Amino acid sequence: MKYKITFLCFMFYLITNCGSSDSNDDNVESNFEIELFYTETVSIDELVEVTIVGNEDLKSAxxxxxxxxxxxxGISFLLELQPSIVRYFTFDKLGLNTVYIRGYNADGIVSVxxxxxxxxxxxxxxINAIEIVSFSGINNTWDDEFAETDINRLADVFFLLRKTKAFFSDGEYNFNRDWFRSEVLENQGNLTWDLSDEALFVGPGFPVNFLAADMDDEGYVGDLMLGRYYYSIGFSEDEGSQPEAFTFNFPDxxxxxxxxxxxxx
Known part of the structure; x- marks a missing residue:
């Protein structure tokens, strides 16, 4: 009789435990899913609106x-549950561009x-080429360890282009990013960079930030901008004409x- 009671207790434990497990599984099951609505073909630097819609209210994305x-x-925490979220992006790489969107419901269930x-x-x-025609201190000594007659005293020049971008923004171009960094031309070279193979596309009138520096072997950067972080350049038609080259002067x-x-x- 003792063993029969023990066996019955054991069976009761198994049945109730399994039942509890099934109940927990039911609690965490969810059919939560998001869908994305947007224009599938866009132009360089065009602001793209993306609507994120959930079949349950969204807590964050x-x-x-x-x-x-x-x-x-990019991340958005909502102050209250919402059925949808609208966010904006820009793209400047030709062809297919992929971004992954992840949404959460009130229980923290994820849909990607x-x-x-x-x-x-x-x-x-x-942009096919950039030439630095002149800068303050051109042809002067930038590396003091070399004699005045040594070509190695000249600046080893590179430039950096920065561009504004929208990524999961609320409708603005929400940050600047490094867009292109040139190779270093040692001892000034000819101060001309051929960029025709770099696929550097920019929307008309869209601002591009430019800065230049001298790079030493030790990684030290000399400031060709004299304390200016960058200067803004842009490209637009001039009274209906389309110039093949633009000249930018910063006299200061x-x-x-x-x-x-x-x-x-």
Missing amino acids: EASNDASFDNNT KELNVNVVRGNAIK IDLELLVSVEWPN
């Missing part, structure tokens, strides 16, 4: 350039969808640039 979300650069946008050139201008730091461009057909 985030975006990333990689599926792991290790480097997510891919945002796949086909980017076309549209009216974008292509004796900086002159010549930028060669290609207009869309």
